[in-house]
Amino acid sequence: MVDLDTILAGLSDAFTLWNLCFVIFGVVLGQVVAAIPGIGPVMAIAIAIPFTFGLDPLPAIAFLVGVCKGGTVGGAIPAILINTPGTPDSAATALDGHPLARQGKALKATKLALFSSVTGDTFSDIVLITVSAPLAILALRMGPVEVFALMVFAFAVISGLVGKSLIKGAIAAALGLLAAMIGADPENASPRLIFGHFELFDGLPLPAVALGMLAISEIVTRLARNKGINDAAIKLSDDGDPANQRVSWAEYWSCRYTMLRGAVIGTLLGATPGIGSTAAAFMSYSSTKAASKDPDSFGKGNIQGVAATESANSAVVGANLIPLLTLGIPGSVSAALLISAFMIHGIQPGPMLFKEQGRLIYGLFGAMIMANFLNLWIGQIGLRLWIKVISAPQSFIYISAIMLCIVGVSMAAGGLFSVTVMLLFAMLGYIMNRYEFSIVIFIISFFLGPRFEISIAQSTSLMSGDWTKILEYPIAVALLVISVLVLFLILRRSAHRVSQGLI
Amino acid sequence: MILETDRIAGLIIATLGLVLLFVVFPFAIEDMDDGSIKPDTLPNAIAAFLVVCGILLAIKRSEQTKRDPRELMLVLLYLAIIAAGLFAISHFGFLIVSPFLALSIMLIFGERRPIWLALGCVGMPAIIWFLVIQVLERSLP
Numbered sequence: 001m002v003d004l005d006t007i008l009a010g011l012s013d014a015f016t017l018w019n020l021c022f023v024i025f026g027v028v029l030g031q032v033v034a035a036i037p038g039i040g041p042v043m044a045i046a047i048a049i050p051f052t053f054g055l056d057p058l059p060a061i062a063f064l065v066g067v068c069k070g071g072t073v074g075g076a077i078p079a080i081l082i083n084t085p086g087t088p089d090s091a092a093t094a095l096d097g098h099p100l101a102r103q104g105k106a107l108k109a110t111k112l113a114l115f116s117s118v119t120g121d122t123f124s125d126i127v128l129i130t131v132s133a134p135l136a137i138l139a140l141r142m143g144p145v146e147v148f149a150l151m152v153f154a155f156a157v158i159s160g161l162v163g164k165s166l167i168k169g170a171i172a173a174a175l176g177l178l179a180a181m182i183g184a185d186p187e188n189a190s191p192r193l194i195f196g197h198f199e200l201f202d203g204l205p206l207p208a209v210a211l212g213m214l215a216i217s218e219i220v221t222r223l224a225r226n227k228g229i230n231d232a233a234i235k236l237s238d239d240g241d242p243a244n245q246r247v248s249w250a251e252y253w254s255c256r257y258t259m260l261r262g263a264v265i266g267t268l269l270g271a272t273p274g275i276g277s278t279a280a281a282f283m284s285y286s287s288t289k290a291a292s293k294d295p296d297s298f299g300k301g302n303i304q305g306v307a308a309t310e311s312a313n314s315a316v317v318g319a320n321l322i323p324l325l326t327l328g329i330p331g332s333v334s335a336a337l338l339i340s341a342f343m344i345h346g347i348q349p350g351p352m353l354f355k356e357q358g359r360l361i362y363g364l365f366g367a368m369i370m371a372n373f374l375n376l377w378i379g380q381i382g383l384r385l386w387i388k389v390i391s392a393p394q395s396f397i398y399i400s401a402i403m404l405c406i407v408g409v410s411m412a413a414g415g416l417f418s419v420t421v422m423l424l425f426a427m428l429g430y431i432m433n434r435y436e437f438s439i440v441i442f443i444i445s446f447f448l449g450p451r452f453e454i455s456i457a458q459s460t461s462l463m464s465g466d467w468t469k470i471l472e473y474p475i476a477v478a479l480l481v482i483s484v485l486v487l488f489l490i491l492r493r494s495a496h497r498v499s500q501g502l503i
Numbered sequence: 504m505i506l507e508t509d510r511i512a513g514l515i516i517a518t519l520g521l522v523l524l525f526v527v528f529p530f531a532i533e534d535m536d537d538g539s540i541k542p543d544t545l546p547n548a549i550a551a552f553l554v555v556c557g558i559l560l561a562i563k564r565s566e567q568t569k570r571d572p573r574e575l576m577l578v579l580l581y582l583a584i585i586a587a588g589l590f591a592i593s594h595f596g597f598l599i600v601s602p603f604l605a606l607s608i609m610l611i612f613g614e615r616r617p618i619w620l621a622l623g624c625v626g627m628p629a630i631i632w633f634l635v636i637q638v639l640e641r642s643l644p
Contacts, residue, residue, distance in 0.1 A: 167563065171516055171556045174549050178523075181546045187538035192546065193531045216585075223612055224577035392622075395614035399605045399623045402585065407597065407631055410644040416593050419644065423586055430578050434570060435512050453545050461539040 010359040013058060014366025022059040023367055026066020027374045028382070033067075034074030034090075035386040057345035057360060062367035064341055069121060069371045072277075072314040073379050076113035077386050080306070081106055082397065083218065090313065091214055091440050092281035096298060096305030103301050107245040110387070112303055113310045114379040115252055116259050120311030122372050123263035124270060124318035129365045142475070144458030149476035149483075151452045154279055156483040157286065158441055166490055168437050175432075176442035179204055180449020187457050199417045204425075208409050209446055212422035213439045215405055217429030219398045226394055255307035258288050262308045266315025270322070277316035279444050284312030318368065325353055325361060508570070510561045517557025523550040584608060597643040601628040 013019075055063070075090035080097030093113060100109035142150075159169035182193045183203030194200040262284035269280040288308035289298045298305050320335040324342075342348075347357060354361060409422050429439045463469040470476055524547060532543040588604035602624040609623050635641050 165560075167556050167560045171553065171560065174552050174556065178546065178549050178553075181549070185535075185542035187540065188535045188542055190533045190535050190542050192533075192542055193527070195531060220578045220581040220585075221574070223581050223608070224574045227577060227611075227613055393614065393616075393619050395609045395612045396619050396623045396627075398612070399608050400627045402608070403601055403605065403627055403631060406585075406589070406592075407635060407643060411635070411641055416589055416644050419589055420586075423582060423589065427582055434575070435508060437512075453540075456545065457539040465539070 006358040007362045010362025010364075011366040013359065013363040014062070014370065019059050019062050019367055020370060022055075022063040023066040023370045024374055024378070026063040027070035027371055027378050030067040030070020030072075031074035031375075031378060031382060031386060032070075034071040035077040057347060058363045058367065060345055061338075061341065061347075061364055062371070064338060065364065065368055066371045066374070068317050068338070069314075069368070069375050070378070072121065072310075072317055073114050073117050073375055074386060075313075076117065076306075076310055077110055077383070080109045080113060081387065082222075090281075090309075091278065091443075092285045092309035092313070093306055095285065095309070096300070096302050099299065099301035100303070100306070103244075105244045105301070106387070107383070108243075108247055108251075109303070109306055110383050111247045111380075112251070112255070112306050114376065114383065115247060116255065116262070116307040116310035117314040118372055118376045118379070119259045120263040120266055120313075120315035121317055121375070123260075123311075124267040124315035125365070125368050125372060127267050127271075128318045128321055128368075143473075144455045144462060145470060145473045145476045146479070148452070148455040148459050149473075149479035151448055151455060153479045153483045153486075154283075154448065155445065156487050158279060158282055158444055165436070166487070166494065169441050172432065172437045172439070172441040173445040175437075176445025177449045177452065179209065179442070180446045181453070186450060186454045197417070199414075203450065204421055204446070205409070205414070205418045206447065208418040208422040209425050210443055211405050211409055212425030213429030213432075213443060215401060216422060216426035217433060217439070219401055220426065221430060221433070222394065223398055251303060255304055258304045258307045259311040261287060261291075262311030263315040266312035267319040269312075270316035270319025277313040277320075278440070278447070280316050281309040281313040282440060282444070284308045509563075513557045513559070513561030513563075515557070516560065517554050520550045520553030520557055524554070580611070581608065584611070592644055598628060598632060601631075 076093045076097065079090035079094040080101050083094050083098040097109045097113060100106065155173050159166060159173045180203065182200055184190065184201055185192050191201060262280075265284045265287065266277065266280040269283065270277065285298075285305055285308045288304055289295050292298065292302075292304065294302075321338075324335045324338065347353070347360065405422065406419050409418050410416060432439050432442065459470075460467070470480075528543050528546055528550065532546060535542055584604070584607055588600055591600040591603075605624045605627065606620065609620055614620060614623070632643065635643055
């Protein structure tokens with residue numbers, strides 16, 4: 001257990017002007033780059049890591065944490081304004097954020113996203129700081145069988161609740177898993193479905209798939225639909241009604257349970273390696289929609305939808321550090337990049353970290369607290385400025401986004417082959433969107449695919465190939481039963497809505 | 504049975520599953536006996552799942568939505584231009600090709616204002632060059 005002296009020394013290390021400058025720089029960079037479709041905080045972290053080599057560990061890590069946190073706020077801006085998520089995490093925010101922008105409430109939506117984001121983030125940081133060690137012990141007890149069951153549960157919930165049709169959701173999930181099968185299989189490292197392209201040996205690059213399906217497919221669709229319309233991608237309408245440009249305390253307070261639910265979901269999923277913020281955002285959105293008295297208003301500009309997704313995806317950032325700091329397991333792509341930065345600076349994440357480098361860790365916690373306040377402060381000042389970035393004519397915005405996606409994917413995923421992959425997935429994304437197969441389910445499944453397969457292989461090995469032994473794992477059985485119940489409830493609700501003529 | 508889009512999509516998905524199961528996977532996945540599960544176990548399960556879901560989608564009652572074929576043609580045109588741009592980038596580099604790529608897409612979209620055309624064709628590639636080469640010291644494709 002870390003003593004109080006170490007905690008206070010760590011916090012005092014963090015609260016210096018030097019560290020503050022790095023956190024500010026990180027937050028600004030995170031917010032700006034995430035606001036540009038096609039870049040995002042993951043790439044910003046990847047690019048920024050080499051620039052931190054010459055720094056001391058604390059300012060270096062504080063800077064990268066600032067980029068991560070700033071990215072959660074910035075990613076919501078293009079999602080809301082032009083329905084093009086700056087990050088996959090923000091795809092759910094677009095569902096209600098963009099309709100709000102279309103109604104002339106873009107600033108209200110972006111400000112609510114900022115407040116929800118900071119609220120969720122602060123909640124998960126408090127959890128991280130206070131209960132990271134006990135949660136890590138709990139996570140340590142989760143073996144491959146429980147992880148497998150947890151993923152089945154995630155697939156069931158997401159397939160059922162995202163999109164209109166359970167069958168189409170299941171097909172999208174299966175296609176995503178299928179795409180994840182490309183590359184070396186996790187057990188034997190034998191190549192699968194690479195058709196002679198050895199660039200595919202490590203699997204399809206996630207940035208190429210995500211940006212192709214979410215960004216490029218959306219951009220070419222908009223180019224096709226809006227041909228000849230040379231207005232701004234989105235106009236920030238100022239109808240003189242200040243209520244449309246701000247978030248009142250009453251509106252913020254009305255979202256308190258939604259934000260709390262989102263923060264809890266984000267924290268729980270963030271603390272579980274492999275699930276990630278995109279899944280958290282959609283699960284929070286789905287559960288808020290399911291709990292709402294007016295579910296039909298979701299997708300049409302309900303502020304609860306924005307609060308649900310932003311609180312959840314931001315809560316993941318802090319919670320991601322729980323398995324990273326205590327077990328050394330990254331929970332997401334950002335966390336994987338952070339872990340590499342930790343190692344560069346001589347920090348070995350794992351169970352002994354709190355004992356051996358407690359002062360540094362509490363310094364990091366101090367930097368995270370600073371980053372949260374700065375996120376709120378810089379976000380309020382900078383929102384209008386970041387919005388200007390994407391208030392130019394559609395033609396300019398979309399061609400800029402296309403060029404940034406080409407360069408970004410080429411840099412992040414290694415060469416033009418990845419850009420070609422991005423283009424192929426843009427086509428697939430367009431077709432799926434056109435025929436109402438959820439591309440978000442596809443991407444979540446694609447991201448979870450490798451870990452899902454590993455958990456199946458490990459579970460099979462653990463149970464000696466006899467899957468009836470799963471009954472010896474009560475947590476896994478409970479999760480599977482809940483999955484079946486969730487699917488049953490979704491089907492019953494769907495049948496009820498059909499019989500009522502609502503669909 | 505009316506051939507609604509969902510029914511056609513279901514049939515295509517089911518056919519895709521069958522083709523993967525019986526044609527693609529036996530050819531593109533090596534058979535290995537080591538390990539807890541074979542390399543083709545999960546892909547085969549997913550393909551079979553696709554067949555079942557495709558059939559279910561084809562037989563279930565569904566909505567019929569009209570879709571604009573012109574939009575599809577335009578999307579294909581833009582993707583083809585980007586693909587041609589990528590091919591040209593692989594030979595001549597991003598800096599030389601990107602202004603032409605930007606100009607062609609902006610003109611097809613309907614942009615005619617010289618300032619915005621200049622910003623898109625010259626300004627943005629210049630900003631990207633400055634950011635990537637000068638600031639980040641990385642290379643452009």
